[in-house]
Amino acid sequence: MQLTPKTPRFREIIRHHLHRQEFMKHIRCELTVIEPGYVEAVIELDTIHQQQIGLVHGGVTATIADVAAGFAGFTLVGEDEHTVTAEIKISYFRKGLGQRLRAVGRVVKAGTSMHFCEADVFCVQADGTEDLIARATTTMAVIVPRM
Amino acid sequence: MQLTPKTPRFREIIRHHLHRQEFMKHIRCELTVIEPGYVEAVIELDTIHQQQIGLVHGGVTATIADVAAGFAGFTLVGEDEHTVTAEIKISYFRKGLGQRLRAVGRVVKAGTSMHFCEADVFCVQADGTEDLIARATTTMAVIVPRM
Amino acid sequence: MQLTPKTPRFREIIRHHLHRQEFMKHIRCELTVIEPGYVEAVIELDTIHQQQIGLVHGGVTATIADVAAGFAGFTLVGEDEHTVTAEIKISYFRKGLGQRLRAVGRVVKAGTSMHFCEADVFCVQADGTEDLIARATTTMAVIVPRM
Amino acid sequence: MQLTPKTPRFREIIRHHLHRQEFMKHIRCELTVIEPGYVEAVIELDTIHQQQIGLVHGGVTATIADVAAGFAGFTLVGEDEHTVTAEIKISYFRKGLGQRLRAVGRVVKAGTSMHFCEADVFCVQADGTEDLIARATTTMAVIVPRM
Numbered sequence: 001m002q003l004t005p006k007t008p009r010f011r012e013i014i015r016h017h018l019h020r021q022e023f024m025k026h027i028r029c030e031l032t033v034i035e036p037g038y039v040e041a042v043i044e045l046d047t048i049h050q051q052q053i054g055l056v057h058g059g060v061t062a063t064i065a066d067v068a069a070g071f072a073g074f075t076l077v078g079e080d081e082h083t084v085t086a087e088i089k090i091s092y093f094r095k096g097l098g099q100r101l102r103a104v105g106r107v108v109k110a111g112t113s114m115h116f117c118e119a120d121v122f123c124v125q126a127d128g129t130e131d132l133i134a135r136a137t138t139t140m141a142v143i144v145p146r147m
Numbered sequence: 148m149q150l151t152p153k154t155p156r157f158r159e160i161i162r163h164h165l166h167r168q169e170f171m172k173h174i175r176c177e178l179t180v181i182e183p184g185y186v187e188a189v190i191e192l193d194t195i196h197q198q199q200i201g202l203v204h205g206g207v208t209a210t211i212a213d214v215a216a217g218f219a220g221f222t223l224v225g226e227d228e229h230t231v232t233a234e235i236k237i238s239y240f241r242k243g244l245g246q247r248l249r250a251v252g253r254v255v256k257a258g259t260s261m262h263f264c265e266a267d268v269f270c271v272q273a274d275g276t277e278d279l280i281a282r283a284t285t286t287m288a289v290i291v292p293r294m
Numbered sequence: 295m296q297l298t299p300k301t302p303r304f305r306e307i308i309r310h311h312l313h314r315q316e317f318m319k320h321i322r323c324e325l326t327v328i329e330p331g332y333v334e335a336v337i338e339l340d341t342i343h344q345q346q347i348g349l350v351h352g353g354v355t356a357t358i359a360d361v362a363a364g365f366a367g368f369t370l371v372g373e374d375e376h377t378v379t380a381e382i383k384i385s386y387f388r389k390g391l392g393q394r395l396r397a398v399g400r401v402v403k404a405g406t407s408m409h410f411c412e413a414d415v416f417c418v419q420a421d422g423t424e425d426l427i428a429r430a431t432t433t434m435a436v437i438v439p440r441m
Numbered sequence: 442m443q444l445t446p447k448t449p450r451f452r453e454i455i456r457h458h459l460h461r462q463e464f465m466k467h468i469r470c471e472l473t474v475i476e477p478g479y480v481e482a483v484i485e486l487d488t489i490h491q492q493q494i495g496l497v498h499g500g501v502t503a504t505i506a507d508v509a510a511g512f513a514g515f516t517l518v519g520e521d522e523h524t525v526t527a528e529i530k531i532s533y534f535r536k537g538l539g540q541r542l543r544a545v546g547r548v549v550k551a552g553t554s555m556h557f558c559e560a561d562v563f564c565v566q567a568d569g570t571e572d573l574i575a576r577a578t579t580t581m582a583v584i585v586p587r588m
Contacts, residue, residue, distance in 0.1 A: 023204035026174070026195040048173040053292065057170035058213050058232045063206025070205075085205045086408060086433055089236035089383060089530050091557050091578055093550040108576070109534040113407040114380060114435065116532050135549070137532055137578055139380055139433050141408065145200065233555060233580055236383050236530060238410050238431055240403040255429070256387040260554040261527060261582065263385050282402070284385055284431055286527055286580050288555065317498035320489040321467070342467040347586065351464035352507050352526045357500025364499075379499045383530035439494065 003037030003107055006078040010036070014074055029064055031071060037107035039071040044100055056096030056133075061121050065090055065136035068105030069117035073140035076110050082145045083115065088138040096133045098123035115140045150184030150254055153225040157183070161221055176211055178218060184254035186218040191247055203243030203280075208268050212237055212283035215252030216264035220287035223257050229292045230262065235285040243280045245270035262287040297331030297401055300372040304330070308368055323358055325365060331401035333365040338394055350390030350427075355415050359384055359430035362399030363411035367434035370404050376439045377409065382432040390427045392417035409434045444478030444548055447519040451477070455515055470505055472512060478548035480512040485541055497537030497574075502562050506531055506577035509546030510558035514581035517551050523586045524556065529579040537574045539564035556581045 007013070011034050018024065018031060027049070033040035041064050043049065051057040066088055073083040105119040121134040154160070158181050165171065165178060174196070180187035188211050190196065198204040213235055220230040249269045256263040268281040301307070305328050312318065312325060321343070327334035335358050337343065345351040360382055367377040396416045403410040415428040448454070452475050459465065459472060468490070474481035482505050484490065492498040507529055514524040543563045550557040562575040 017199040020197075020199045021204075022194050022197045023207060024198075027206070047169050050167075050169045051171075052164040052167045053229075057168075057210070058217075058235070059174070059206065059210025060170060062209040062213065062235070062237075063204070066205050066209065082200075084242075085237075085239055086410075087236060087238040087381065087431075088205070088209070089234060089578065090209075091234040091549075091580065092232055093557055095231075108532075116380075116534055135578065137381075137530065137576065139532065233557075234528065234578075236431065238402075238433065240410055255385075263387055263527075282431065284383065284429065284528075286385070311493040314491075314493045315498075316488050316491045317501060318492075321500070341463050344461075344463045345465075346458040346461045347523075351462075351504070352511075352529070353468075353500065353504025354464060356503040356507065356529070356531075357498070360499050360503065376494075378536075379533055381530060381532040382499070382503070383528060384503075384526075385528040386526055389525075 003076060003110060005036050005075055009079065010075045013079065014071055024067060027060060027063060029067055034075060036075050037072055039068050039075065039105045041068040041103045042100060045098060056101060058092060061096055061134045062090050064101055064103040065119040065121050065134060068103035069119040069136055069138045070140060072105035072107050073115040073117045076107060076115065077142055080144055082143050083140040084143055086114065086139040086141045088136055090134055090136045092134050094131055094133045096123050098125045100124040102130065113142055115142065150223060150257060152183050152222055156226065157222045160226065161218055171214060174207060174210060176214055181222060183222050184219055186215050186222065186252045188215040188250045189247060192245060203248060205239060208243055208281045209237050211248055211250040212266040212268050212281060215250035216266040216283055216285045217287060219252035219254050220262040220264045223254060223262065224289050227291055229290050230287040231290055233261065233286040233288045235283055237281055237283045239281050241278055241280045243270050245272045247271040249277065260289055262289065297370060297404060299330045299369055303373065304369045307373065308365055318361060321354060321357060323361055328369060330369050331366055333362050333369065333399045335362040335397045336394060339392060350395060352386060355390060355428045356384050358395055358397040359413040359415050359428060362397035363413040363430055363432045364434055366399035366401050367409040367411045370401060370409065371436055374438055376437050377434040378437055380408065380433040380435045382430055384428055384430045386428050388425055388427045390417050392419050394418040396424065407436055409436065444517060444551060446477050446516055450520065451516045454520065455512055465508060468501060468504060470508055475516060477516050478513055480509050480516065480546045482509040482544045483541060486539060497542060499533060502537060502575045503531050505542055505544040506560040506562050506575060509544035510560040510577055510579045511581055513546035513548050514556040514558045517548060517556060518583050521585055523584050524581040525584055527555065527580040527582045529577055531575055531577045533575050535572055535574045537564050539566050541565040554583055556583065
């Protein structure tokens with residue numbers, strides 16, 4: 001599928017939003033790739049990301065998946081539009097254990113009022129190998145914010 | 148549905164796990180009610196929980212829903228068992244804006260190898276009124292951890 | 295939530311559509327209640343609805359859930375609008391065995407471009423008792439069809 | 442991921458089950474490929490599969506996705522085991538219009554008590570071109586039936 005941004009300024013607009021994304025900063029989530037319909041996000045794993053037995057908390061995995069899928073959708077909206085997550089489903093395939101969490105978000109089908117997006121989440125080990133630990137499918141609503 | 152814990156120590160066991168739940172501490176999420184098949188979780192909202200336009204980040208909502216639903220399932224497993232989230236779907240009904248986030252987790256159907264759980268997430272305003280902002284449905288796998 | 299139809303003709307419009315719903319006829323699915331934001335559907339169970347070990351096929355359960363949730367959403371759209379299922383998730387709590395399948399569809403949150411709807415599916419026994427066998431959560435897109 | 446059947450008789454067992462799959466026969470759904478962790482299903486589209494405006498009914502799409510994903514999981518279980526759908530989510534990307542419906546089911550992660558499976562559903566036109574109209578992600582529970 002050919003994915004064409006509505007504005008050439010999509011990277012700049014997303015960077016501007018990231019600047020004010022307090023929760024992403026709080027959990028140390030960064031976007032490393034921003035292309036039309038495609039975004040990668042990364043978290044360097046630390047103690048703060050763990051649940052009770054030292055694995056990555058499901059909420060961290062859900063958040064990085066939502067961020068990657070959501071911003072992938074965001075690359076395709078107009079300058080006066082936003083995407084908001086209407087719904088997201090995350091399937092957890094393997095336990096999260098590693099040095100880094102990497103999420104790859106993609107737009108599967110772009111529409112007028114909603115984008116279908118997906119994200120794969122990988123755990124990256126110290127030696128660079130990585131395992132797919134979760135997959136998310138989402139419906140992103142395209143809206144003109146009134147705030 | 149009658150929901151009977153397998154151990155009378157379920158609250159004690161959960162409290163013990165919470166002690167080591169680093170991510171829950173990091174995002175300031177606390178359990179306020181722990182009953183058989185029923186758990187409530189609360190986050191006092193602050194700047195750290197916001198996305199770019201000042202609303203509660205979807206990842207925060209997903210996390211509190213996962214915590215409430217997951218620990219609701221956890222109240223019903225044996226002393227040598229855990230629950231892990233196999234999958235969770237969150238539908239976002241309204242934007243999250245308020246003083247406090249409150250999640251109510253319930254076991255809808257308890258099984259041998261999996262529990263179906265749900266969570267409703269509310270935004271509580273300063274005057275005590277609250278709105279349902281999201282609903283989650285999950286499959287929790289019952290496992291005997293080998294770590 | 296107050297749910298107000300956009301047209302007083304919502305029942306008539308839905309009845310008109312049902313007339314041409316070939317797949318619903320083929321699997322003998324009927325709407326028994328049509329109220330604003332609320333619809334019930336029923337299938338009298340027969341051999342045609344079974345999977346390999348005599349239980350109700352998951353596809354039957356998914357279809358009646360989609361129909362009940364979808365038409366619940368349809369009661370709230372304008373005369374020139376339709377609803378289409380953007381996504382649906384069905385959780386299967388118990389095996390389907392009984393005389394009748396009954397689905398209760400509800401609009402949880404009505405919006406401009408999408409409605410969040412749900413459906414509970416029950417198996418009704420010969421003595422009238424019923425069990426909740428599945429629950430569905432859906433996003434219904436509100437569209438102006440161009441066909 | 443290497444996917445190894447637990448029994449060399451997996452095709453024979455599945456064919457035996459298909460023989461009694463009344464609902465699949467009723468909607469004319471056939472399995473065309475059965476490989477370890479991979480199954481294809483096909484429906485030749487007819488009037489019986491349509492909703493009110495002549496498109497493929499979402500329930501047909503959900504059923505063929507469930508069948509393809511479920512039997513993909515079934516190829517990997519033991520002779521005394523079954524798979525049942527714990528949950529399935531279907532995202533509908535495009536309207537279903539064409540000569541044939543083709544679903545490709547895959548096991549994404551095989552486990553002891555559950556398999557994560559997916560299915561892509563395509564509409565095939567008279568000239569052989571096809572469009573991805575829907576994608577499903579599911580959790581299949583592995584059970585030893587007691588009926």
